[in-house]
Amino acid sequence: MNSIFNLKGKIALITGGAGVLGSRFADVLAQQGVIVGIVSQSLEKAESTVKNIEANGGQGFAVQANVLNKEELEKVKDQIVEKYGCLDILINAAGGNMPGATIQPNQAIYDMKSDDLQKVVDLNIIGTMLPTQVFAELFAKQKSGNIINISSASAQRPLTRVVGYSASKAAIDNFTQWMAVELAQKYGEGLRVNAISPGFFIGEQNRALLLTPEGKLTPRGEKIIDHTPMGRFGSPEDIDGALLFLCSDMSKFVTGTILKVDGGFAATSI
DSSP: OOOSSOOTTOEEEEETTTSHHHHHHHHHHHHTTOEEEEEESOHHHHHHHHHHHHHTTOEEEEEEOOTTOHHHHHHHHHHHHHHHSOOOEEEEOOOOOOGGGSOOTTOOGGGSOHHHHHHHHIIIIIHHHHHHHHHHHHHHHHTOEEEEEEOOHHHHSOOSSOHHHHHHHHHHHHHHHHHHHHHHHHHOTTEEEEEEEEOOBOOTTTHHHHBOTTSOBOHHHHHHHHHOTTOSOBOGGGGHHHHHHHHSGGGTTOOSOEEEESTTGGGOOO
């Protein structure tokens, strides 16, 4: 794929890189000549993603690590430095929701187990902060580095039922802006931090909330589509442009930005 983005030869690491959006990010970057590292708790899934990249002519590598384990992340950093000498892009795509942290129609907030709530909050915000902390140290030494976090439509306008997910994604927006200022002021303009805020994309974690087993819209799914001016859910490729823009020097004066890719969902009031 020819491109104005000039990313060939860059090294990128994607946490949650074997997921629906993460694997799409990996494919798109690999098509641009980026060497893509896939981080997953499942080495098998990471390796499968890399095989797909290589089958399409790209380059990638798989690493097993838990984004909530700083020691494992430090080992990943050491491996990258030893093999490639540097890292250019970190994409924090690990995250999501869990059934236990979703309030069911017959439940109230006080019925939710604190452990379930904690797991979702940890996965989203701590699972973004720890990789950022580990690899920002490398970026500071390099005087260059690009961090992209994954926000959500629920960060700016909280959705019903998914309280932990909404709160933790809102925290990612705040952390993205805080980190953008911190790194630019202390280490220079070569370090940037931004976030992509996707609208509604069907994945394994939200499928049952939005679609029936027959593939039809649930009542919640209908409300979301009605509230989305473009009248549909997003497809993974809808994020390609935002991803390439933020990864490249085309956005070299952009930091602390939350870029919405939501079909107009956030712009709609009634």
